[in-house]
Amino acid sequence: MEWHELAPQLTGYAHIATVRPDGRPHVAKVAPAVEDETIWIGTNASSTKARNVATIPKAALMFEPVSEIYLSADVEVVTDLATKRRLWDSGIFPYSMDAFFGSPDNDDFVLLRLSPTEATVISQGEAGLRRDTWHA
Numbered sequence: 001m002e003w004h005e006l007a008p009q010l011t012g013y014a015h016i017a018t019v020r021p022d023g024r025p026h027v028a029k030v031a032p033a034v035e036d037e038t039i040w041i042g043t044n045a046s047s048t049k050a051r052n053v054a055t056i057p058k059a060a061l062m063f064e065p066v067s068e069i070y071l072s073a074d075v076e077v078v079t080d081l082a083t084k085r086r087l088w089d090s091g092i093f094p095y096s097m098d099a100f101f102g103s104p105d106n107d108d109f110v111l112l113r114l115s116p117t118e119a120t121v122i123s124q125g126e127a128g129l130r131r132d133t134w135h136a
Contacts, residue, residue: 001132003037006119010034010063010071012094016041017060018052018075026052032061032114033092037136039073039114040087042097046108050077053112061114067123073114084111 010032017027026048033040039061043050053059053075063069078084081104088097088104101109119134 001119001121001134003134006069006121006134007034007037009065009067009069009121010039012063012065014061014063016049017062018049019056019058020048020052021055030061031094033087033094035087035090035092037116039071039116040092041112041114042087042093042101043110043112044101044108045077045079045110050110050112053077059112059114067121069119069121071116071119073116076113076115078111078113081105084109087111 013029013031015027016030017025020026028049030041030043054077057075059073059075061069061071061073063071084104087093097104103109115136117136121132121134123130123132
């Protein structure tokens with residue numbers, strides 16, 4: 001499977017799993033945006049997920065639009081105002097950023113930049129379940 005086949009399927013809501021510093025898992029529902037080979041998530045720096053990835057920069061996402069998609073990624077917390085403004089104005093997020101974060105200048109607003117490392121796509125076809133994999 002190639003990225004150009006996987007990326008269009010990464011739509012709608014997803015669940016993100018991160019790891020707390022004490023090793024306990026944390027799961028949250030998010031509305032990611034895909035830009036080229038990067039997945040972006042808007043959140044607050046004070047959120048559990050942002051604090052977790054600042055300590056352990058790894059995450060897993062589970063999408064379920066039509067197929068089940070399990071994706072692993074390296075994560076970076078982005079606080080750069082120019083990047084926040086660019087993505088805020090880009091229209092790639094599937095919701096109103098204003099309603100959640102106020103403005104890109106909000107100091108608590110950050111972006112999570114996910115660099116996918118691997119994915120498994122499970123879909124139902126005429127021949128039954130199909131499992132495809134993608135690796136960076």
